[in-house]
Amino acid sequence: TPTKSEVVEFEVIATNYDGRDQKSFSIKTQNPLLAPKIKDTVPVNATEGNSYTYTLSATGKNPIEWSIPSGYSLPLGLSLESSGTISGIPNESGVFSFLVRAENFDGYDEKEITLKIYSKIPSITTTHLPSAKVGEYYSAALEATGKNGIKWQIIGNALPDGLRLNEDTGRIEGTPQKGGVFHFLIDASNTEGSSSVSLTINVSHPPTITSNILADGRIGISYRRALTAEGETPLIWAVIGGSLPTGLTLDSSTGEIAGKPIEARKFKFDISALNNDGMDTKSFEINIYG
Secondary structure (H helix, E strand, C coil): CCCCCEEEEEEEEEEECCEEEEEEEEEEECCHHHCCEECCCCCCCEECCCCEEEECCEECCCCCEEECCCCCCCCCCEEECCCCEEEECCCCCEEEEEEEEEEECCEEEEEEEEEEEECCCCEECCCCCCCEECCCCEEEECCEECCCCCEEEEEEECCCCCEEECCCCCEEEECCCCCEEEEEEEEEEECCEEEEEEEEEEEECCCEECCCCCCCEECCCCEEEECCEECCCCCEEEEEEECCCCCEEECCCCCEEEECCCCCEEEEEEEEEEECCEEEEEEEEEEEEC
8 A cells, every 4th residue: 555655666577487577667656635626716807918917826735737738728918837827918808718737746636717808998897986075085996997007087077176086096086175966977098998987976065053152132122143054955953952042933944043032041952953964963052131
């Protein structure tokens, strides 16, 4: 019973009364447990015209030699090194399947590999952009397949105020200044061609109550003060804690506090301003004198 992987060479001599013969032989013993096993892998996608490198891997005893079995071939422009590295500059696009072999002293393994090669003409793969918020820094990267050297530009409508597009990297960044839903057309181009896609950025603008101090009032004298807030309109105003001075009311649409006070004392209350993007609250007080 063989105990290790090796090649044993020996000679055999056969003799009889009339003479003898001698011949050399060799026996190769292998351990299947040390044979290569190609790891399940999905190669990184390639792009026509761009330099490509990807290294296959397998378990098993080294050294392991890699090759393409007879009857199969790599996409044009690529080659497989004996170390398992696929490299080169592909000059065709499409989806390609081929067989690879990993072999060592103890055996071999074969596996089908599928490689996708994108066209050298740009194709924008970004289909959705994250939402933004007024006053907060925003950054999002556009992505596209295609030969290197892609330039980006806006060719229809415009980005939200405060945002800009880097034509070399395809990154949109900045601080939005205005809320709303912004639709625009993006173009990606290189020396081989171009493609465009419509994208949208939703910029939210939750309310921020900007009023600070409310004027005091007097019993029986008309009182009118408008609360103010930044944010997308329409706003809905409400008293959510405490109470307004007796005789005054809050207009939920305009934020105006108005009426004739009928009770003298200090009134403390909490106000909320609500829109589709959020809510803000603030505490106020009004002194009513007799």
